[in-house]
Amino acid sequence: MAGRRHGGYCDNEFRERESEFELSRKESEYSKERYVRLGNGTQEYDRDRIRVRDLRDRVSGGRMGQREGMNGGNRCSSSRSNSGSSSGGGGSGGAAGPRRCGSVGVIVDKEPGELSSDSGSDGAIESESLVSKEGDNLSKGGENGGIKAPVEKKRKFSPIVWDRDEKAVSNPLQIGGRNQVLASLPPPPMPKLQNELPDVTEEVTVETSPVRGADNPKSTSSSPIKDPISKFSGESESPMELLPPMSDERQWDKGLRSDALEDEDYVPTRHISSSRWAAANSSPVDKGEIVEDHTMIKRRKKLHPLDSSDSRLRSKSVSPEPGSVKREGSEGGKGRLSASEDPGSHLRSSSGDEYPNNDSERDEEMEVDGDSDYKDRNMGHSDTDSEDEDGSQGALEPAGPPQRCVNMLRGCRSVDDFERLNRIDEGTYGVVFRAKDSKSGEIVALKKVKMEREREGFPLTALREINILLSLHHPSIVDVKEVVVGSNLDSIYMVMEYMEHDLKGLMESMKQPFSQSEVKCLMLQLLEGTKYLHDNWVLHRDLKTSNLLLNNRGELKICDFGLARQYGSPLKPYTQMVVTLWYRAPELLLGAQQYSTAIDMWSLGCIMAEMLSKQPLFNGTKEYDQLDKIFRTLGTPNETIWPGFAKLSKARVNFVKHPYNLLRKKFPATSFTGSPVLSDAGFDLLNKLLTYDPEKRISAEAALNHEWFREVPLPKSKDFMPTFPAQHAQDRRLRRTVKSPDPLEEQRRKELLQADLGTGGLFG
Numbered sequence: 001m002a003g004r005r006h007g008g009y010c011d012n013e014f015r016e017r018e019s020e021f022e023l024s025r026k027e028s029e030y031s032k033e034r035y036v037r038l039g040n041g042t043q044e045y046d047r048d049r050i051r052v053r054d055l056r057d058r059v060s061g062g063r064m065g066q067r068e069g070m071n072g073g074n075r076c077s078s079s080r081s082n083s084g085s086s087s088g089g090g091g092s093g094g095a096a097g098p099r100r101c102g103s104v105g106v107i108v109d110k111e112p113g114e115l116s117s118d119s120g121s122d123g124a125i126e127s128e129s130l131v132s133k134e135g136d137n138l139s140k141g142g143e144n145g146g147i148k149a150p151v152e153k154k155r156k157f158s159p160i161v162w163d164r165d166e167k168a169v170s171n172p173l174q175i176g177g178r179n180q181v182l183a184s185l186p187p188p189p190m191p192k193l194q195n196e197l198p199d200v201t202e203e204v205t206v207e208t209s210p211v212r213g214a215d216n217p218k219s220t221s222s223s224p225i226k227d228p229i230s231k232f233s234g235e236s237e238s239p240m241e242l243l244p245p246m247s248d249e250r251q252w253d254k255g256l257r258s259d260a261l262e263d264e265d266y267v268p269t270r271h272i273s274s275s276r277w278a279a280a281n282s283s284p285v286d287k288g289e290i291v292e293d294h295t296m297i298k299r300r301k302k303l304h305p306l307d308s309s310d311s312r313l314r315s316k317s318v319s320p321e322p323g324s325v326k327r328e329g330s331e332g333g334k335g336r337l338s339a340s341e342d343p344g345s346h347l348r349s350s351s352g353d354e355y356p357n358n359d360s361e362r363d364e365e366m367e368v369d370g371d372s373d374y375k376d377r378n379m380g381h382s383d384t385d386s387e388d389e390d391g392s393q394g395a396l397e398p399a400g401p402p403q404r405c406v407n408m409l410r411g412c413r414s415v416d417d418f419e420r421l422n423r424i425d426e427g428t429y430g431v432v433f434r435a436k437d438s439k440s441g442e443i444v445a446l447k448k449v450k451m452e453r454e455r456e457g458f459p460l461t462a463l464r465e466i467n468i469l470l471s472l473h474h475p476s477i478v479d480v481k482e483v484v485v486g487s488n489l490d491s492i493y494m495v496m497e498y499m500e501h502d503l504k505g506l507m508e509s510m511k512q513p514f515s516q517s518e519v520k521c522l523m524l525q526l527l528e529g530t531k532y533l534h535d536n537w538v539l540h541r542d543l544k545t546s547n548l549l550l551n552n553r554g555e556l557k558i559c560d561f562g563l564a565r566q567y568g569s570p571l572k573p574y575t576q577m578v579v580t581l582w583y584r585a586p587e588l589l590l591g592a593q594q595y596s597t598a599i600d601m602w603s604l605g606c607i608m609a610e611m612l613s614k615q616p617l618f619n620g621t622k623e624y625d626q627l628d629k630i631f632r633t634l635g636t637p638n639e640t641i642w643p644g645f646a647k648l649s650k651a652r653v654n655f656v657k658h659p660y661n662l663l664r665k666k667f668p669a670t671s672f673t674g675s676p677v678l679s680d681a682g683f684d685l686l687n688k689l690l691t692y693d694p695e696k697r698i699s700a701e702a703a704l705n706h707e708w709f710r711e712v713p714l715p716k717s718k719d720f721m722p723t724f725p726a727q728h729a730q731d732r733r734l735r736r737t738v739k740s741p742d743p744l745e746e747q748r749r750k751e752l753l754q755a756d757l758g759t760g761g762l763f764g
C-alpha cells in the first residue's frame, strides 16, 4: 500500500519535474492570482507543494559552483567599502571609522567589568557626538561611495537573474539579447536532474557537475555545497525521497495541471534550477548557455511522454545496467549507505520495488526558493506533454526495477537504530532529542519533523531545512549526518551532530557575560558561518541566540534553517515575517519586501550586543514596540541617513523623533557601572552591523576583516573557550520557559503560520 501510494506520488512528481522546464511568468502570475482568489488552505498547500519541488531543485542543484566569483557583487562592493574603512582606519570608513580606528592601535580592551585605562576621547557618554558619528556613518556619501545604487548592486551572476529574466522570455530560442547576458555568466552546469532524465539520445553524465566538487566554497569549479543526494546511497538517495506521500496529491496535481494547460504554448528558458548546475570549470562563455538551455528543453520535450511510465526509462537512461547506476555526486554518501549499513530492511519489505520511479522526481521536488517559480515550474508540466510523445516512450526499452528507489530506501536508516536519551528542546517545527547511535555509539541530536499539519503534506520548513543542511558543509553550520525515518514511514528525523548548548540557554545560565575575547571568538565563527551562507546565496532569516549551538570544544554552529532560503539578484519580494522580532532588521519591520543578506547582519549585530551584555539589545513585544526600542537607542532614521526609508510601507507612521544615537552609552569604552565595555573598534563594528540602511550595513566578509578582531584582547582560541556543564540532561525548552519565558514565541508562531498561509507566504 505504501508502495503504491509512493509510486503514485512519484509519478506525479516526475511529471512535475518535467514541468519545471515549462515555467512561465504567466503561470506564476496566474498562480498568484489563483491563490489570492481561493485563499484557502488547500490551495496554499498546493503552493507549498510546488515550493517543495522547487526547493529540491535548487538545493540539490549544487548551487554554489559558480558563486565565488559572483560574490564580488553588491555585497562585496559594500563589504570592501566597509572593510576598508574599518580595517584601514581611514578612508571613508563606517561609523566614525576614521577617527576611531585611528586610536584603535593603542586601545587595550578590558574584559567586561574591568576598568579601562584608555578612557579615550570617546568617553562613556557621547550622546550628541555619537549622533554625529552615527550620522557620519549613515549619511556620509563618501563612506558609502563604493556602494552602488540598489539595482546596480545586485549580483550580476545570480542564478535567479536568469530565473527572472527568462520569465519575460517566451521562447528560449528567441531570447536574443539574453544570450549576450548569459554568455557572460558561468555556464550552467547540467542539472543533476539531467543526469536522470531518460533521454537515451544524450549523454546523461555530467563530469563537471559542481555537485561533485570539493569542499572549497571558494572554488568556482566545485560547489561548497555538496549534493544532498550524495548523502544517500545509489544515484538517487535524496533525503526527500524519504518523504511520505502527500495526502492530497491528486487534488494538487489536478489543480496544477489545469493551470499548466493554460500556458502550454509557453516555452521557458533558463532558470535557477538549470543554471546553477553550470559546469563550474567552464568559462562563462564556455559551452554556451543558450545551447545548454535549448538542449535541456529539448530533453524535456522528449521526456515528457515518460512522465507517466518513466521508471523503466529512467533506469535505462541513467544507467543501462540497473543496479550499477551511478549518479553524479552520489559517491560522497556511499559510505553512509553501504549495504552493511542498511538497517532499513523493514522499509524495503514494506516498499521495495513498489517504489517506482520516484527518485528523480523527488530530486526535483524541492527548491529553497523560487516563490512563483515553484508554481511555474510545477505547473508547467502538462498532460499534453505526456501524451504527445508516445513515440519516444516506445523507443525506450523497458528497464529493470527502479533500483535507485530501492537503494534510497536501503540507505535510509530507521530511527530504531538510535537509542533515545532525552528530549532537548522543542521548536516550532521540530522536537529535538538527544540520542545514541546504537551502532557507532555516537551521541547525536535527532530532530523530529513535526507532522502536526500532516494534512498539508510534509512541512515545507522541514524540507527546506533538510535540503539546505544536507547541502551545506561548514564548521560553523550544524552538520546533518543523515535523515532517518520512523518505522511507519510517517516521520522523518534529521540526525545532527550533538551540541551541548545553545547560546540562549547558555547565556541564561551564565552569571557573567562572555568576555570580549570570547565574544570575538564566537563572533568570528558566527561571521564565518554567515559568510559561507551568503557566499552560497542562502539567507538564514532567523539568526538568534537560540539558533546558535555551542559545544564544549568552543565551537559555535548555526542551526535551524527552517526559514532559510536562497536569494538572488535582483531581489524578489519576500515576506517580512521572518526573523524573530528581537533580531529583526528595521527594513523588515518597516515593511520592505525586498531584502537581502543585510537582514542577517542586523541579527548578528543584535547577537553581538547580547553576547557582550547578556541581555537582548532590542526586546520589543510587538513590531511597533520593537521599532520604538530600536529608534530610542539608535535614533529615528530619516531619508538622509537611510535613503528610501520614507518609501517603506510602514515608515509613514509618525514615529517619535529620537535625534540621538545612544548605542555607545550601552557599550562604553570604559565603564564604572558594569556596562559591557567595547573599544572604539568594537563599537565601530557593532555600529556597522546595526546600520539602518541595509545597503550600507556591513557584510559578513567585511566584518571578518574588521579591526576589532585584530586588536587586543585577541579572539580567544576555541581550545581555551570555557566549558560549561552539559545541559543535555535537561529539557532546554522547559528550562527556558521557567527561567526566561519568551514573550515572542506565540507571536512568532502566529506570524509564521500567517506567513505560511498568507498569499505572500514565506517566500513573499
Ligand SMILES: Nc1ncnc2c1ncn2[C@@H]1O[C@H](COP(=O)(O)OP(=O)(O)OP(=O)(O)O)[C@@H](O)[C@H]1O
Binding pocket: 424, 425, 426, 427, 428, 429, 430, 431, 432, 445, 447, 478, 496, 497, 498, 499, 500, 501, 502, 546, 547, 549, 559, 560, 561, 562, 732
Ligand atoms: N544539533 C543539535 N544539538 C543540540 N541541540 C540542538 C540541536 N539542534 C537543535 N537543538 C536544540 O533544539 C532547539 C530547537 O531546534 P531548532 O531551532 O532547530 O527547532 P525549530 O523547531 O526549527 O525551532 P524554532 O522554533 O526556533 O524555529 C534549539 O534551540 C537547540 O536548543
